[in-house]
Amino acid sequence: MIVRVIVTPKPVVNDPQGVTVKQGLASLGFREVTDVRIGKYIEMNLDTSSEHEARQLVEAMCRQLLANHVIEDFQFDIDPEHKRR
Amino acid sequence: MKFGVVVFPGTWSDRDCGWVVDQVLGADLTYLWHKDADLKGVDCVILPGGFAYGDYLRTGAIARFAPVMEQIGEFADRGGLVWGICNGFQVLCEAGLLPGALIRNASLEFRCEWTNLVVERTDLPFTSKCAEREVLRVPIAHGEGSYFADPATLSRLEQRGQVVFRYCDPSGRVVPGANPNGSLHNIAGIINARGNVLGMMPHPERCSEAELGGTDGLKLFRSVAEGGLKVLVS
Numbered sequence: 001m002i003v004r005v006i007v008t009p010k011p012v013v014n015d016p017q018g019v020t021v022k023q024g025l026a027s028l029g030f031r032e033v034t035d036v037r038i039g040k041y042i043e044m045n046l047d048t049s050s051e052h053e054a055r056q057l058v059e060a061m062c063r064q065l066l067a068n069h070v071i072e073d074f075q076f077d078i079d080p081e082h083k084r085r
Numbered sequence: 086m087k088f089g090v091v092v093f094p095g096t097w098s099d100r101d102c103g104w105v106v107d108q109v110l111g112a113d114l115t116y117l118w119h120k121d122a123d124l125k126g127v128d129c130v131i132l133p134g135g136f137a138y139g140d141y142l143r144t145g146a147i148a149r150f151a152p153v154m155e156q157i158g159e160f161a162d163r164g165g166l167v168w169g170i171c172n173g174f175q176v177l178c179e180a181g182l183l184p185g186a187l188i189r190n191a192s193l194e195f196r197c198e199w200t201n202l203v204v205e206r207t208d209l210p211f212t213s214k215c216a217e218r219e220v221l222r223v224p225i226a227h228g229e230g231s232y233f234a235d236p237a238t239l240s241r242l243e244q245r246g247q248v249v250f251r252y253c254d255p256s257g258r259v260v261p262g263a264n265p266n267g268s269l270h271n272i273a274g275i276i277n278a279r280g281n282v283l284g285m286m287p288h289p290e291r292c293s294e295a296e297l298g299g300t301d302g303l304k305l306f307r308s309v310a311e312g313g314l315k316v317l318v319s
Binding site: 013 | 191235267
């Protein structure tokens with residue numbers, strides 16, 4: 001099954017990349033953009049048939065490696081029907 | 086006093102640190118490969134600058150799983166001296182040996198320049214040769230050196246006097262204009278509660294000979310070499 005993890009800087013953490021991209025968008029005329037935060041997208045293929053097990057595994061992976069809890073939050077979704085191309 | 090300089094794939098300041106230990110200080114030196122399962126009897130471990138394991142995912146994120154890091158964690162638990170410089174500081178934070186994290190510089194630029202640091206602790210094995218609130222001139226070279234910790238951690242660090250170095254102006258005033266990377270409270274270096282694990286972003290090994298433009302960094306190496314032995318490794 002396919003797992004998609006999104007890691008984002010915590011709201012209290014300064015994100016200079018996001019600020020710069022927001023300024024870039026504003027200079028292109030997209031003045032509706034009030035905030036930009038830049039994170040990471042991680043896609044994995046998991047060799048398990050249990051969605052429950054997959055959830056526990058990914059949670060552990062995020063806590064131990066994929067995200068740094070000091071500065072980042074994470075979220076993920078699991079697609080049991082599909083495999084990574 | 087025997088120094089061990091750790092070499093990960095992607096480390097680049099190992100020879101600079103080794104040169105200062107071996108050629109300038111005249112102390113015993115050994116290099117510790119990231120796969121080494123023992124620390125070869127060293128008294129002080131230096132984690133030098135660079136991009137360990139390419140800094141993939143986050144700075145220091147992969148390096149902390151290296152076999153040598155397990156030994157370094159146990160060494161620190163026994164009171165051994167561990168000194169992380171630049172990437173080494175990032176690795177120590179990822180490994181949980183120091184609190185907080187280093188994030189992208191506020192300017193988004195890689196900053197390679199001289200900075201001034203005020204020394205806030207002189208009772209440590211790393212700074213015993215420095216004068217009270219002495220200002221050291223030490224270069225930085227990093228893209229991700231902005232120190233971050235949550236408010237509770239930050240106030241704990243301040244209350245316990247764990248901030249060792251702060252970016253300051255040449256007269257020692259800690260002002261926003263002297264902060265090269267957006268670090269909270271102008272923090273350039275911190276120590277653990279026990280006082281044996283130091284992390285700092287600036288590079289003392291790059292200012293330990295007059296030919297390189299300054300010798301302030303050598304004070305830190307001398308402190309460790311001459312005073313470090315007083316720290317008992319139980």
